[in-house]
Amino acid sequence: MTESYELAVIGGGPAGMEAAVTAAESGVKTALIDNFPDLGGQYYKPLPESFKVKGKTKTEKEADVLVGMVKGLPVTQVRDALVWGIFPDEKHGGWLVALYGPDVPKKIHAQMVVLATGAYDTPVAFPGWTLPGVLTAGATLTLAKTQRVVPGRRALVVGTGPLLLSVAAHLIDAGVEVPAVCEASKPLGKAIPYIFTALGQWGRIEEGAKYISKMVAKGVPYKMGWTIVEARGVDRVEEAVIARLDAGYQPVEGSEQTLAVDTVVAGFHLIPNTGLARLIGCQFEYQLEKGGWVPVRDETLQSSLPGVYIAGDGAGIGGAELARLEGRMAGLAVAVQSGHLTHDQAGSVYARLKPQLAQQRRYARMLGALFTPQPGLSALASDDTLICRCEEITLGEVKAAVAAGARTIGEVKMVTRTGMGNCQGRMCEHGVTNAIVAALAAEKATHQQVGFYSIRPPLHPLPVEVLADAAEDAD
Amino acid sequence: MRIDHSSSLLPEVTRGKKIQIVVDGNSLDAYEGETVAAAMIAAGIWKFRLTRNHKHPRGVYCGMGICYECLVRVDGVDNVRACMTPVVDGMKVETCKEVEL
Numbered sequence: 001m002t003e004s005y006e007l008a009v010i011g012g013g014p015a016g017m018e019a020a021v022t023a024a025e026s027g028v029k030t031a032l033i034d035n036f037p038d039l040g041g042q043y044y045k046p047l048p049e050s051f052k053v054k055g056k057t058k059t060e061k062e063a064d065v066l067v068g069m070v071k072g073l074p075v076t077q078v079r080d081a082l083v084w085g086i087f088p089d090e091k092h093g094g095w096l097v098a099l100y101g102p103d104v105p106k107k108i109h110a111q112m113v114v115l116a117t118g119a120y121d122t123p124v125a126f127p128g129w130t131l132p133g134v135l136t137a138g139a140t141l142t143l144a145k146t147q148r149v150v151p152g153r154r155a156l157v158v159g160t161g162p163l164l165l166s167v168a169a170h171l172i173d174a175g176v177e178v179p180a181v182c183e184a185s186k187p188l189g190k191a192i193p194y195i196f197t198a199l200g201q202w203g204r205i206e207e208g209a210k211y212i213s214k215m216v217a218k219g220v221p222y223k224m225g226w227t228i229v230e231a232r233g234v235d236r237v238e239e240a241v242i243a244r245l246d247a248g249y250q251p252v253e254g255s256e257q258t259l260a261v262d263t264v265v266a267g268f269h270l271i272p273n274t275g276l277a278r279l280i281g282c283q284f285e286y287q288l289e290k291g292g293w294v295p296v297r298d299e300t301l302q303s304s305l306p307g308v309y310i311a312g313d314g315a316g317i318g319g320a321e322l323a324r325l326e327g328r329m330a331g332l333a334v335a336v337q338s339g340h341l342t343h344d345q346a347g348s349v350y351a352r353l354k355p356q357l358a359q360q361r362r363y364a365r366m367l368g369a370l371f372t373p374q375p376g377l378s379a380l381a382s383d384d385t386l387i388c389r390c391e392e393i394t395l396g397e398v399k400a401a402v403a404a405g406a407r408t409i410g411e412v413k414m415v416t417r418t419g420m421g422n423c424q425g426r427m428c429e430h431g432v433t434n435a436i437v438a439a440l441a442a443e444k445a446t447h448q449q450v451g452f453y454s455i456r457p458p459l460h461p462l463p464v465e466v467l468a469d470a471a472e473d474a475d
Numbered sequence: 476m477r478i479d480h481s482s483s484l485l486p487e488v489t490r491g492k493k494i495q496i497v498v499d500g501n502s503l504d505a506y507e508g509e510t511v512a513a514a515m516i517a518a519g520i521w522k523f524r525l526t527r528n529h530k531h532p533r534g535v536y537c538g539m540g541i542c543y544e545c546l547v548r549v550d551g552v553d554n555v556r557a558c559m560t561p562v563v564d565g566m567k568v569e570t571c572k573e574v575e576l
Contacts, residue, residue: 048507048508052488133521135535140538148488236534423541426542
């Protein structure tokens with residue numbers, strides 16, 4: 001018997017927890033599903049239950065409050081559960097959410113869903129980026145915060161965005177030597193139009209200042225307009241080459257410096273994790289400064305599919321504060337749509353949320369304008385750089401496919417196999433798309449024309465017996 | 476390396492129970508609550524797998540279960556994401572198994 005809910009929230013980070021809490025407070029029968037053993041997601045990064053910590057950071061305390069609220073409500077938590085597909089329930093309406101995990105049902109039914117699937121580091125390809133010892137900003141912070149492990153002794157931090165400061169500060173506190181932080185963007189000049197937006201963000205400025213003071217104390221240079229051009233080594237990173245970037249984000253010849261490091265942390269801002277929304281057929285639009293392809297939503301955060309809401313970074317990069325507000329907004333909308341709240345009852349909450357949302361969206365726009373990895377950075381890869389890590393396809397092969405007539409990412413995929421590996425294109429779509437657009441510059445090709453990978457279930461590789469089992473069920 | 480001192484951003488933790496895992500025949504210390512990836516990285520192991528075509532080494536990249544670079548064999552089961560798998564006492568991990576997923 002398939003357990004049935006009014007709402008399934010997918011993703012237990014800031015947006016998902018808020019959505020579940022807001023809906024359940026109004027009486028909506030809610031399931032909250034997350035891929036990890038503990039709630040919190042990639043922003044809160046919860047410590048494992050068996051680790052005991054003496055002091056907690058501000059963010060960890062915030063997470064405790066939110067998790068406590070979830071626990072205090074009749075929300076069914078489905079943790080350690082991978083959502084590998086969502087299917088329309090032809091018989092009963094609503095959706096069937098397909099799950100895989102050690103101790104979870106095979107599927108649950110929900111009338112409505114909130115997708116709160118978050119984001120991941122934009123994978124930017126450069127020569128040597130597949131070497132062990134090159135890892136993302138997210139991976140580095142997860143290791144440090146949730147495992148109290150550091151990836152190496154001497155780490156170069158490269159990319160773009162405020163996360164780089166956080167990574168550097170955490171590494172420094174952990175005793176890792178950081179020879180430089182290379183920020184590809186030159187945010188100071190670009191920030192001027194947004195100066196009043198930033199003034200509303202004292203908490204964040206304070207946090208950033210704390211990170212910078214740790215860098216200053218150790219004499220770590222923050223090199224704006226610099227990035228990595230190559231990571232070198234045999235079985236792991238042994239050295240990295242950095243260079244200054246010109247206005248078009250191309251490395252300036254002769255500016256290169258070589259640093260002996262055993263680790264390269266690459267964090268080129270974030271892109272939304274949109275696999276589930278694509279898989280069920282939500283409409284998308286291209287907005288570079290929100291992280292690329294983002295789902296179209298109405299004011300209540302409902303996607304183009306009725307009853308499917310999308311909240312947080314998975315709908316466009318905006319940070320944890322915006323994600324929390326969007327989660328509340330989506331939870332509220334679900335409570336209204338399922339008849340637990342009247343429009344009048346929701347109206348007063350909505351009136352309070354609206355100005356807060358507007359403020360956080362202004363901040364999100366500033367972050368996007370300052371730190372979105374610019375398409376020029378795609379030129380860091382050379383023709384023999386792997387652009388699809390799974391299928392080992394080089395940039396040169398992608399260019400050759402375009403030269404032979406491929407015009408969309410789907411056509412390039414068919415010719416070269418990019419995006420057909422284990423990661424389902426999550427790691428290469430950004431690079432392949434930019435490569436096609438760049439190769440077709442003469443034709444003025446756009447991201448809209450090139451498109452995105454179509455996503456089909458299973459969203460993640462699964463043991464064959466799980467799929468066979470699911471197919472039997474469907475018969 | 477494990478972080479063994481307290482700082483303002485990373486306050487001191489008491490790890491879970493000390494256990495042992497076996498990686499490619501060698502016993503490693505690990506602590507309950509750790510992932511296989513963290514225990515391996517703490518021990519300085521970075522080569523998790525070899526790629527199918529070029530036999531290039533790969534290690535942890537995304538650390539959140541979406542890139543499938545850190546695949547290892549765990550207790551005879553192939554293609555397990557080390558970054559998503561908690562350690563269990565006596566667990567046998569094998570690296571560099573080139574198995575089609």
